[in-house]
Structures are given as structure tokens and as C-alpha cells.
Amino acid sequence: MDTSNGSHGAGNGFSAAQRELEVLRTELDDVDQHLLEDVRARIDVCTRIARLKRRNSIPMMQPQRIGVVQDRAQTYAVEHELSPDFFRSLYELLIRETCRVEDLIIDADGSEPEGARGPSGRGG
Numbered sequence: 001m002d003t004s005n006g007s008h009g010a011g012n013g014f015s016a017a018q019r020e021l022e023v024l025r026t027e028l029d030d031v032d033q034h035l036l037e038d039v040r041a042r043i044d045v046c047t048r049i050a051r052l053k054r055r056n057s058i059p060m061m062q063p064q065r066i067g068v069v070q071d072r073a074q075t076y077a078v079e080h081e082l083s084p085d086f087f088r089s090l091y092e093l094l095i096r097e098t099c100r101v102e103d104l105i106i107d108a109d110g111s112e113p114e115g116a117r118g119p120s121g122r123g124g
Contacts, residue, residue: 039094046098050105060102066095 053060070091077087 042094043098043101046101047105050102053102054106054108060099060106069095 050060052058070088073087073091074084076082077084
């Protein structure tokens with residue numbers, strides 16, 4: 001059958017596009033999985049930092065450290081032609097959550113508080 005008029009070609013192109021879309025979505029799912037694991041690992045490191053701060057009576061809030069982390073994220077965004085505003089917002093969210101977790105651990109009465117567990121589910 002002659003498909004040079006495009007009547008069947010469009011359908012085949014759509015199928016090819018759908019297959020490519022599925023491949024790209026699978027790739028995105030893999031990237032998302034790594035992102036989730038990296039966020040979890042970041043929180044785990046922060047729980048260990050909080051335990052160290054608690055043992056050594058180090059204040060939870062370290063404003064200069066927050067500035068360094070935010071500046072590094074913004075620099076990365078600029079260097080990779082991404083949105084500095086987005087990266088600042090992303091890191092504000094990450095920092096807010098890790099500060100919340102650190103507060104729970106530092107203020108705890110010796111037991112590991114709910115919501116302050118590391119990736120192993122055992123508190124780090």
C-alpha cells in the first residue's frame with residue numbers, strides 16, 4: 001500500500017513519537033528516583049549533623065552555612081543556564097526541612113523523634 005500521501009505516515013510518526021515519549025518518561029523516572037534518593041541521603045547527613053550538634057551543644061542555626069549553600073546552588077544554576085530563582089527556592093525548601101529535622105533531634109529528650117529518621121528508617 002502506498003503511504004506517500006501521509007495518511008498512514010502520520011499514524012506511524014505518532015506511534016514513533018509515543019515510543020520515544022515513553023523512553024524519555026522512563027529516563028525521567030530514573031532521574032526522579034535518583035533525586036529522591038539524594039534528598040533522602042541529604043536528610044540523613046543532616047540527622048548526623050544534628051546528633052553531633054546535640055552531643056557538643058552546638059547551636060542548630062548556622063546562618064553563614066545556609067548562605068554558603070544557597071550561594072553555591074545559585075552559582076550552579078547560573079553556570080548551567082538554569083533559573084537561579086528556582087534553585088534558591090529549592091534550597092530554601094530543603095534547608096527548611098533539614099532545619100526542622102535538626103530541631104527535632106537537638107530538642108529531643110534522648111529518644112529519636114518521629115519525622116527525624118534517616119534513610120535506613122533507624123534514624124541514620
